[in-house]
Amino acid sequence: MSGTVQVGLTMDVPQTSVPASVFDTLPELGRSACAAIARSSRRLGVAPESEIALVLSGDEALHELNRRYRNRDTPTDVLTFPAPAPGPGLRLESRTELGDIIVSVPYAVRTAAAGNQGLGDELCLLAVHGLLHLLGHEDAVDESAALMRRLEVLLGVRPRR
Secondary structure, three states: OOOOOEEEEEEOOOHHHOOHHHHHHHHHHHHHHHHHHHHHHHHOOOOOOOEEEEEEEOHHHHHHHHHHHHOOOOOOOEEEEEOOOOOOOOOHHHOOEEEEEEEEHHHHHHHHHHOOOOHHHHHHHHHHHHHHHHOOOOOOOHHHHHHHHHHHHHOOOOOOO
16 A cells, blocks of 8 residues: 555464463454554654564564674563665665564563553554664663653553653
């Protein structure tokens, strides 16, 4: 569909890593998270021909990726992998792939339960948080993290507290 950021969904969640009732709802929850990325992308002015991959995965996969690429030997909720910059002679405008957002569903299940919110809301928040990272936002410094939280509130994926 032209005029809309394309968000591809890959489901790579080990069935034994979440309750069966959660596993059965993942396709619907994944589609909702993709829609949140697309809506937020439009509001943030992302080029409509852009493509983003959302991967719903498990703790072990994110733990391994976190260890390998960030030297952190712990599971995490979301990781992003921006697409490589265009090579010499290619215009930035011609690049369509923004990158990959990988979310740990078991981590999201735990966080949602601890925060008394629905899993769908938590997955949408993590997906949009990943989008902000793909667009260059960082949360390693308190000031930057606060800006990301404000953007998430404005985009409607984080409750005002």
